[in-house]
Amino acid sequence: MSNLSLKNLSKVFDAKTVVLRGINLEITQGEFVVLVGPSGCGKSTLLRLIAGLEQPTEGEIFIDGVSVAHKPPVERDIAMVFQDYALYPHMTVAENMTFGLKIRKVPKAVIAEKLKTASKILGIESLLDRKPSQLSGGQRQRVAIGRAIVREPKLFLFDEPLSNLDAKLRADMRIDLSALHQRVGQTSIYVTHDQQEAMTLADRIVVLDKGEIQQVGTPIEVYNKPANVGVATFIGSPTMNLFTGELLFEGNKKTFRFGDNALEMGDGFDTPLKPGSYKLGIRAEDLTLGIPENEKNETSIRAKLLVKEVHGHEIQVVAEVGGARIISRVSERDLMSRITGMHKGSEIYLPVHGGNLHWFENTQHGARI
Amino acid sequence: MEKAVEAKIIESSDQKILSDASNVTKKSSLSWTHALWQSRIAYVFVAPTVLVILLLVIYPLIQGIWFSFTDMNQFNMGSRFTSPSYEFIGIRNYLDVFTGAGTAFYQVLRQSIIFTFTSVFFHILIGLGLALLLNQKLRGRTLFRTLLLVPWAVPSFVSAFSWRWLFNAEYGFFNLVLKKFGYTQIEWLSDPFWAMFAVIITNIWLGFPFMMVSFLGGLQSIPESLYEAAKVDGAGAIRRFFFITMPMLRSVTFTVMLLGIIWTFNLFHVIYLVTGGGPFGMTDILPTYTYMEAFQRWEFGMASTYGVIILSLLIVFTNIYSRMVKSSV
Numbered sequence A: 001m002s003n004l005s006l007k008n009l010s011k012v013f014d015a016k017t018v019v020l021r022g023i024n025l026e027i028t029q030g031e032f033v034v035l036v037g038p039s040g041c042g043k044s045t046l047l048r049l050i051a052g053l054e055q056p057t058e059g060e061i062f063i064d065g066v067s068v069a070h071k072p073p074v075e076r077d078i079a080m081v082f083q084d085y086a087l088y089p090h091m092t093v094a095e096n097m098t099f100g101l102k103i104r105k106v107p108k109a110v111i112a113e114k115l116k117t118a119s120k121i122l123g124i125e126s127l128l129d130r131k132p133s134q135l136s137g138g139q140r141q142r143v144a145i146g147r148a149i150v151r152e153p154k155l156f157l158f159d160e161p162l163s164n165l166d167a168k169l170r171a172d173m174r175i176d177l178s179a180l181h182q183r184v185g186q187t188s189i190y191v192t193h194d195q196q197e198a199m200t201l202a203d204r205i206v207v208l209d210k211g212e213i214q215q216v217g218t219p220i221e222v223y224n225k226p227a228n229v230g231v232a233t234f235i236g237s238p239t240m241n242l243f244t245g246e247l248l249f250e251g252n253k254k255t256f257r258f259g260d261n262a263l264e265m266g267d268g269f270d271t272p273l274k275p276g277s278y279k280l281g282i283r284a285e286d287l288t289l290g291i292p293e294n295e296k297n298e299t300s301i302r303a304k305l306l307v308k309e310v311h312g313h314e315i316q317v318v319a320e321v322g323g324a325r326i327i328s329r330v331s332e333r334d335l336m337s338r339i340t341g342m343h344k345g346s347e348i349y350l351p352v353h354g355g356n357l358h359w360f361e362n363t364q365h366g367a368r369i
Numbered sequence B: 001m002e003k004a005v006e007a008k009i010i011e012s013s014d015q016k017i018l019s020d021a022s023n024v025t026k027k028s029s030l031s032w033t034h035a036l037w038q039s040r041i042a043y044v045f046v047a048p049t050v051l052v053i054l055l056l057v058i059y060p061l062i063q064g065i066w067f068s069f070t071d072m073n074q075f076n077m078g079s080r081f082t083s084p085s086y087e088f089i090g091i092r093n094y095l096d097v098f099t100g101a102g103t104a105f106y107q108v109l110r111q112s113i114i115f116t117f118t119s120v121f122f123h124i125l126i127g128l129g130l131a132l133l134l135n136q137k138l139r140g141r142t143l144f145r146t147l148l149l150v151p152w153a154v155p156s157f158v159s160a161f162s163w164r165w166l167f168n169a170e171y172g173f174f175n176l177v178l179k180k181f182g183y184t185q186i187e188w189l190s191d192p193f194w195a196m197f198a199v200i201i202t203n204i205w206l207g208f209p210f211m212m213v214s215f216l217g218g219l220q221s222i223p224e225s226l227y228e229a230a231k232v233d234g235a236g237a238i239r240r241f242f243f244i245t246m247p248m249l250r251s252v253t254f255t256v257m258l259l260g261i262i263w264t265f266n267l268f269h270v271i272y273l274v275t276g277g278g279p280f281g282m283t284d285i286l287p288t289y290t291y292m293e294a295f296q297r298w299e300f301g302m303a304s305t306y307g308v309i310i311l312s313l314l315i316v317f318t319n320i321y322s323r324m325v326k327s328s329v
């Protein structure tokens, strides 16, 4: 049985702002599900519907098979970690963490035990008597998570919990959160606009855009088989290269024409079955820099070098093709040293790995072929 | 390795700063006139303010304290034709005040305390209540908020006069209402109890908007997410009020309570305009009584003594209060 189930959930604000429509989702016990999408797409609203902080306009919410859509938060047995932590400023760390238990009239000895366990897991035993104002951002974050785990709820909800931390701390907390989830094993729904966070944390990713679910899948599925242009360009860094053009069939030869470029579809290239107008997506790692001997190849894209972004373990080559940007990731050492010698404006050839092409309909929605 | 180098750099720069600082102190101890000269522009800029404060605050203050040790009155204060002949009498004024000889200090003090604390209590009660109401997402709350500011926006002497008329025994609104419903009419302004009642009501009317606005500001600065966290933790409306709203309003409450008490304790015009301290001084508070000493009985020495006592009481009160606030926050 699924732990959380959303059925045809919609939310309309002020009778006109449609924020969510037709959300259907099944989450099984113990899963770590990440809701990801651009800012304003309705992630927080969806989480707040699950928490009971908002009422759905339409649809049903089941937690462990019980319909809770119109019940107050207290009857849902969920815990939530807020973006700004929402720690009670006038209470100590210990009081913050145990407030929910006290309200539920849990015996004092049990509360003390749970507080001890949770603070040990999070490494905040020494902070219990402090007020939130005496804590660093990372410590507050831990306390906010601690407040959620002492309750041992049916569901954990996280609303962009790491977005107020600096990059280094965020990466550390990400690992801690993964470890924590493995240890506690409770169903978690995690909201973020950061696709990298989504990829690294999730058992399953739910991509949300414009109030609708675009795709549900494991991080690898979503990365390798994005359901549409929106998902393709949102997931993955750097952004997937996307070209709009015509696929032409001439005898045995297939060519994709975009701008003044023609990319020949070589052996082993994935292509649609019919000629026509398409969007072609190529991830940066599926483009390399041509090696001198066969640089000028029909299955390469000809481009002008714009910028070389050095990342240490790789160089991201940003080039221009037909007025659009194209990004390639170069990580072999000899290619990296070759690119360092090149100047802005140099003509380069980027051979394409034909096995990982992403074809989309040339429409607004751009569904995957 | 890198860390160590960094630490050394910090250390050496610290030493540099330290030695710089000791240089400065040495130099300045050599010639403070030099330092004075160097910051002359700063002195020029603060001079007007210092002058005005000296003239308008410090001089009258010192003069007032001096007068409180004299027997100055209208006959010996001096005039165009006679030179002043009042004399230093030590602490006799203070002795008279505290022994109750010839002045009504304890009675007036009691009235001051009743007036102040009753007024401030209701200011806070009404202000907080209205602020809580206005903080709800009610329809027309902007209109109500504006209307509730009226007592504050109208010049307070106008309001005070209006209230005096409302309390008027023969033509006043309240007595007309009582008459209409067949009740005995009340001598609002000539009965000691009702006169105090009248000035307190007037002052409550004048003072609650400030408290309301302060509390509203305090309420609106409480992040919504705290309430949401409390809801998720399982707190109902009553618990949210006592565990979130009240504690979060504490510093605002402390501040407005202190201000309210100081202002009300020093309040002159409401009582002067509504009852004039009457009947028989039964609604006098310390500032109005001081005024009567000075400009009705022309006992300037005694009036100054009262002034000094009011000042001292407020200083003591403020000190105790701020210590209380510090220890509890």
Ligand SMILES: Nc1ncnc2c1ncn2[C@@H]1O[C@H](COP(=O)(O)OP(=O)(O)O)[C@@H](O)[C@H]1O
Binding pocket: A013, A014, A017, A019, A037, A038, A039, A040, A041, A042, A043, A044, A045, A046
């Ligand atoms: N209480 C509300 N009233 C009206 N509109 C709202 C309300 N809450 C959110 N919205 C709107 O809903 C949209 C989605 O908001 P939100 O769920 O916070 O997005 P996200 O968390 O994905 O950034 C936004 O356009 C926002 O303006």
Ligand SMILES: [Mg+2]
Binding pocket: A043, A044, A045, A160
């Ligand atoms: Mg959000």
